[in-house]
Amino acid sequence: MTTQQLHEQILQKKSFLCVGLDPDLTKIPQHLLETEDPIFEFNKAIIDSTHDLTVGYKPNTAFFEAYGIKGWMSLQKTINYINENYPDIFTIADAKRGDIGNTSSMYAKAFFEDLNFDSVTVAPYMGKDSVEPFLAFENKHTIMLALTSNEGAFDFQTLNTNGKELYKQVLETSKTWKNSENLMYVVGATKAEYFTEIRKIVPDSFLLVPGIGAQGGSLSEVCKYGMNDKVGLLVNSARAIIYASKGTDFAEKAREEALKVQKEMAEIIGLKFQV
């Protein structure tokens, strides 16, 4: 998927919501545990009930890898289900990969070719040769961690290195890499006050923004400081949507929560873009 197609879908759906698929067997409704593949059944129901309100799905691979080979198969079924039934929806493998180039190439193949995700999250710590193998894939996107939503982001990412905070250095340097037009960046919603500075460095890039909902970030603050003239944001929420209910009505309740976020987004888009 191109960023232009993503932008068009955002305007059409009046939404820049990305629903996080973080299935946890201790949290999903009891009745699903009797099915052959509870994780897939859970995801499928969430996807079917929210697909018109969201432009992206972000399965976090940890929540699949934790269940071994069965979890990996649930991930494959989930991405296939989205690609077959809702091919316009942007998919993100939240895997936070990155290694020496030779190994990164294999990670890129796994997520872009085998699983056919539109994008994958990558950690920048190992530098240029660890990220460029992901960038080589046409119409695929590499979403690099810039300033994360957690408290530990202040341990390293905001440290001053040669007169500049590390996350700014990461943003600036990454722009010089081959095929950098395929980059997007992760910026936490809990760090809304940093968006103005970030937009000075990457005015046109899409930002994946986790941290509204369960982590308490503010959607309106993120939009105020982070939105560009093409929206340029994919705002993720997982637990607040997918675990809105533990009962048989979980998919319905997930839709209600997603709708609340989408309505707020529609209002913001309407005000800013007169659509």
Ligand SMILES: O=c1ccn([C@@H]2O[C@H](COP(=O)(O)O)[C@@H](O)[C@H]2O)c(=O)[nH]1
């Ligand atoms: O900085 C980051 C990077 C990734 N995440 C991931 O996003 C979701 C957030 O889930 P919620 O339930 O909406 O809090 C989860 O998969 C994280 O691993 C992040 O939160 N912050």
